[in-house]
Amino acid sequence: MKSKLNIGLIGAGRIGKVHGETIAFRVPEASLIAVTDPDAATAQAVAQRCGIPRVCATADEIFADKSIDAVLICSSTNTHADLAIQAALAGKHIFCEKPIDHTLEKIDLALETVTRHKVKMQVGFNRRFDANFARVREAIVSGEIGTPHLIHIISRDPGPPPISYVKVSGGMFLDMTIHDFDMARFLIGDEVTEVYASAGVRVDPEIGKAGDVDTAVILLRFANGVIGTIDNCRQAPYGYDQRVEVLGSKGSIATENVYPNRALVSTAESVRRDLPLNFFMERYLDSFEKELRAFVEAVLADKPTPVTAADGRVPVVMALAAKKSYLEGRPVKLSEVAAEASLETVSR
C-alpha cells in the first residue's frame, strides 16, 4: 500500500478550488501534483493557493504524468464522461463530479471503460457524507427505526440559478433532483422502480420559457415497497432547505436544517433564529472533506469507493424517468428508460 496518493486536479472552478484546498490543507495522505483548467489564470491561482507544483495546459498532460495516481474531474458536466474514459485508459483512479453525463450512452461507455481498466471511480455525491444524512442512514442500518415504510426528502435552493445556466443544466431533474435521487436510494438501501413527477413553473416564468420547471414533487416507489417523495423548489425565500424524514416500523428519524448559530432571539415580535446556512458551500463543507478522505483512503487501501460509478448512473436513470413522467403525466417505470439488467444494486 502506497502511503501517499498523487493527484491531478482537472478543472479549477468553484468546486475544483474547494476540492483542491481540501486535498492541500486537510488530507495529509494525498498530494496535488498538477492542475489544469481551460482558463490558465484560474489554474495558476489555485496552484499558488494550494501549493501545486505543476500547471498543465491540458488534461492530456495530467494523464501522461506517470507520477499521478488519481484525478479529480471537476470540469463542466459535458466533459465528465470523456475525461473519465481517458483517465481510465491512462490507468488513473477517478473522482468525478456528478452527473457523469446527461445521456446513458456516454455513462455506460464510461462505466465499461472504468471496469475494463480496473481503475477505481467515485462520484461526487457528497451529501452522503453529511453528518445529518449519515445519521439517518445509520438509523436505518442499525434498525433503530425498524423497517422503513416512507421517506420524504426536502431539497430547496435559496434562489434559482441564472437562466443561462438553466438552459444548459439538463433540466431540474438532472441538475438538482439528481442529488435527491441518490439520497433516496442511499438512505433506503434499495432501488426505485417507478417514479411519478408532478411539476410546474411557480418561481420564474423565464424558467418555463427555457423548457424547464422550477417546482416539483416526485413520488418514488422502491422495489421493497417503500414509498417516497422528493420536494424540490428552485426558491426557498429563507435559504437553503435540506431535510429528510423516514418513517419505519419502530420509529422515525427526521433532520432539521443547519444554522450558523444556536441562538434564539425573543422580542416583542417573535421568538426567532437566524436563517439556515445559506447554500451548499456552507451547508455541505464538511461533507466535501469527508468524501475526498474516503476516496483517498479507498484508493490507497485498495477498497471499493463508497460511491461507485454505478451509483453515478442510477440517479441519471431516475432523472430521465422523472422527466418522461412529467411530460407524459403518468407514472414511469425505470425499466422503461433503462434495461433493468443494467440497474445494479446500491453499493455502499
Place this chain on the structure above:
Amino acid sequence: MKSKLNIGLIGAGRIGKVHGETIAFRVPEASLIAVTDPDAATAQAVAQRCGIPRVCATADEIFADKSIDAVLICSSTNTHADLAIQAALAGKHIFCEKPIDHTLEKIDLALETVTRHKVKMQVGFNRRFDANFARVREAIVSGEIGTPHLIHIISRDPGPPPISYVKVSGGMFLDMTIHDFDMARFLIGDEVTEVYASAGVRVDPEIGKAGDVDTAVILLRFANGVIGTIDNCRQAPYGYDQRVEVLGSKGSIATENVYPNRALVSTAESVRRDLPLNFFMERYLDSFEKELRAFVEAVLADKPTPVTAADGRVPVVMALAAKKSYLEGRPVKLSEVAAEASLETVSR
C-alpha cells in the same frame, strides 16, 4: 335572534359523549334537550353526565320535538345521510360527523334536501379549528408566506384500528385520509383536480387481507397549480403524528406535533421529550369545542356554517378518486369520479 339553541344529540358513543359534554359544560349559548342512542344505557349515562332532561328511544322522537332547533348526528357513518335528510325534513339544523356517507348518491340526496329545506348543516371536520392548522391557514390568507407552491400533510395514527373496524371503514382513504383531504383544500383555499395514490400494506397483513391498505402517499394537484402530498400510516410507533408544511413564494410555515409538556430531559443516553399527545381525543380536544361553538353561533346568528355540507362532499370525491388511482395505478382526475359541475368551491 334566539339567545339559546336547543339541541338534540343523536348517538351517544365516543364522539357523541365528547360533543355532549362540550355543549353541556362549555357552550352556555346551547342546551341539550334530548339524547338518543341504539343502546339505551349509553344514552342514559350521557344524559345523566350532561344533565340532559330527555332520553328518546329513537331519533324520530327528537325530530318530532318542536322545541329542538338543531341536532348533532354522532351515530354510525351508514346512518349519517339518512338522519341528515330526516333532520332537514323536520326543519332541524344539522351538525353531522364526517363522512356524510361513503357514496356520492346518498351525499347528493342529503345535500339537496338540506338545501331545499333551508336548514344549516356543518360537517365535523374539527381539525380546521385546531390552533396549529388555523395558524397555517392564517399565514396563507394574510400573505405571510406569499403564494403557496407546495403543501405536505403528515397524518399518522398511533396504531391501526381493529380489523373488524377496518372491514366496515370504507377503506383508509375514506376513513382516515378524508380529514387530510379536507385539510388540504381548507389550507390552500382551492380545489384539487387530480390525485395519484401510491399505497401498500406495511403494518399488518390482515389489513391487506381485508382489502385495505395501511400506508399511503397521495399526490395532489390543485386547480391553481399547487402540488401537495398526504402521508398516511396506520401506525406511528411514537404516537399520533399530525403535521403540515406549506412552502410559499415568501416563506414557509410548518407545524410540529403537540406534546403533553414542554420538558426536555438530558441524560447520558439522549436529549429527549416525552411522546406527543397520543390520539385525537387529546390532540384535538380544543378543536371539538371550537367547532361546536362555531356551529351554535352560526345557527343563532343565521350565518353560514364554517364547514358546509358541500365541504363534506368534496373530500369523499377525493377519497373515491384516490381509491381509483390506487387500484388503477395512474393519476385520476376528480372529474372522473364526480361531474365537475357539482364540485363546489371551498366555503369558509
Place this chain on the structure above:
Amino acid sequence: MKSKLNIGLIGAGRIGKVHGETIAFRVPEASLIAVTDPDAATAQAVAQRCGIPRVCATADEIFADKSIDAVLICSSTNTHADLAIQAALAGKHIFCEKPIDHTLEKIDLALETVTRHKVKMQVGFNRRFDANFARVREAIVSGEIGTPHLIHIISRDPGPPPISYVKVSGGMFLDMTIHDFDMARFLIGDEVTEVYASAGVRVDPEIGKAGDVDTAVILLRFANGVIGTIDNCRQAPYGYDQRVEVLGSKGSIATENVYPNRALVSTAESVRRDLPLNFFMERYLDSFEKELRAFVEAVLADKPTPVTAADGRVPVVMALAAKKSYLEGRPVKLSEVAAEASLETVSR
C-alpha cells in the same frame, strides 16, 4: 364520604371568577352554593354566569350557611388571614389564594386556628399543577435525573403592574417571587436555609420611587446542599416567561415556555414562532382547574390537601428573608426571620 362538595365563593374578581367558572363547569363533584363580593354587581354577574343560587352581602352569611362545606377565599390579600380564621371557626374547609398574609404573625394565627379546628386548608400555588412543572417534579421524584444539584427558575412578567398596585403589593419578593419560592421547595422537596438577593430597578424608575425593585436574582441554598437561583423581572418584552431547569447527578430537565401554537414560520428575515402564551390566565389555565379538582377531592376523600397551610407560610418567610438580604447586601438565613422550629417540612 360525601359525593358532592358545597362551596361558597368569597371574592368574585378576576381570580374569583376563574375559580367560580372552574367549579361550575368543570368540577362535577362540587357545587357553588353562594357567592359574595364587596361589589354587589360583581357578585351578581358571577352568580348568573356560574348558576350560583345565592348572592350574599357578606362573607359572614356564607360562614353561617350550614349547607356550605368549604370556601374559596379569592378576596384581596389583606383579608385572607382573617377570612381563613373565620372560616376555620365556622368549620369550613378552606381554599385560600396566595399569599396568606404579608406578616408571619397573622399567618401563624391563621394556621394555628386551622389546625385547632381541624379544617383542611389549601393555598393557591397553582403552578405546582402545571403539566410542565409537574413533569419536573416527577423527574426528581422518580430518580430520572438522579440527585438534584442545581435549580434555576426563570419567572418574568410581560410587563409591570400599575404603580398603584406596586405600592400595596408588599414588594416584588412577596408579590411575584413568592410563587417561585414555592416552586423551588416543591421541586427540590427540601427547605431553603439561606437566600441572597441581588436586585435593582431596571424597568421603571417609578417602581424604585415606590420603594420596590423590578429585577432580581435570588440565590438559594437548600438544607440538602442544592444551590438555586430565581430570575425575576417585571418586564419580558416577548411576554410571560416561565421556565425551570434542574441539573442532577444523572441528567437534567428543563422546561420551555408554552406557545399558542406549534407553527414555525420561515421567511427571508428569520425562522420564527409566535410569542409564548402571554400571561398567567392563558399559561396556567389548566393548573387552575387541576388545583381545584385536587382540593375538592382532598376534602371529599378526607385526604391531606396537596398544598398545605404550612406550604403557604414558608414562601412568605423566604420573601421576608430575601427582602432583608437585599436591604442589607448579605446572605440571610431563614432562621433570622422565623424561628427554625416553625419551619415545617415540605408537604406534598
Place this chain on the structure above:
Amino acid sequence: MKSKLNIGLIGAGRIGKVHGETIAFRVPEASLIAVTDPDAATAQAVAQRCGIPRVCATADEIFADKSIDAVLICSSTNTHADLAIQAALAGKHIFCEKPIDHTLEKIDLALETVTRHKVKMQVGFNRRFDANFARVREAIVSGEIGTPHLIHIISRDPGPPPISYVKVSGGMFLDMTIHDFDMARFLIGDEVTEVYASAGVRVDPEIGKAGDVDTAVILLRFANGVIGTIDNCRQAPYGYDQRVEVLGSKGSIATENVYPNRALVSTAESVRRDLPLNFFMERYLDSFEKELRAFVEAVLADKPTPVTAADGRVPVVMALAAKKSYLEGRPVKLSEVAAEASLETVSR
C-alpha cells in the same frame, strides 16, 4: 506591513498541537518556524505533522531566533507569565493560553513588561470567537435586545478531571470559571464589581478532600447594574453544556448547545436527539481557528489584539474574589482583591 508572520510554538501538548495544526493548515498568513516542548518526542511529532522546520531544545532558542515574530505560549500554566516576560524582552508578540498566572503579582509583572516592550499580547479566551457567543455579543452591541438587565451563563463539563489535575488546577474558579468570567464581561461589555459564590462538593468527595469544589453558582454584579449568574458543574452526565442567556429591555437572546447532527429520532420511548458535542475540542474547534487568525491579523496589521493582556488579568481577579467569597460566605467586591485603579476597562 509584513505579509507573513513567523511563529514559534512553545509547548506541543494537547492545545499546542491544536494551535500548531491551525497555523500550519488553516492560516496561510502565518508560518511555523520552530517548536519546543519539555518532551522532545512530543515536539518532534508536532514538527513532523505540521511541517515545522526547527525543533528547539528550549524556549530560549526560540526567543533568540531573529526570524521569529511571535510565539504561542501553550506550556503549563505556571510557566505562562515567565515565558511572556521573556518573549516581551525578546520583542516577540505573544499569544498566551489562559490563565496568565494564578497570582496577580506575576500577572502584573508580565503585563508591565509587555506594555513596556510594546509587543502585542493576546490571551486564549477562545470562546469569544465561538459563533454562538459572538452572536450574543452582536445582539447586545447592535441593540437588538436593548439594554441588558440579566445574564446567565451555564458552563458544565462532561466529567471531572483527574484528582491529580484538580490539585494543581488552582481550584475550580481559576481553572474552569475563568472562561465564564471572561465571557460575562465580554458579553455585557462592562466590569463586574462584586461576586458572591455559593459552592459545594456534589460530584466527587475526593475533589472536596483536595480542597476544591465541583459545583457552584456565582452571582455577579456589574458596574452598570446588570445582575448575572454563572452555573458551573464538573459533571453534566449528558456531556459538555455551554449556554448563555441575556435578558434586555427589548428582548432576550439565548444559545443552545451544539450537536453533532440535527436529527430527531422518535420511537415508542421518546422523541430524542443525540448528545451535544462532548467536549471543548469538538465544541470550540472553530473558535480556536478564529482566535489565531485574529491574532495573526492583529500583529500583521498592527491593530490591537481582540483579547488583550488586561483581558487576561481581570478574570483572575474575579476568580480570586469568588474564592474569597466562597470561603467567607459573603459577597466580595473585586476592589477587595485588586486595587480598583488597576482594573482596566474591557477591551474589544
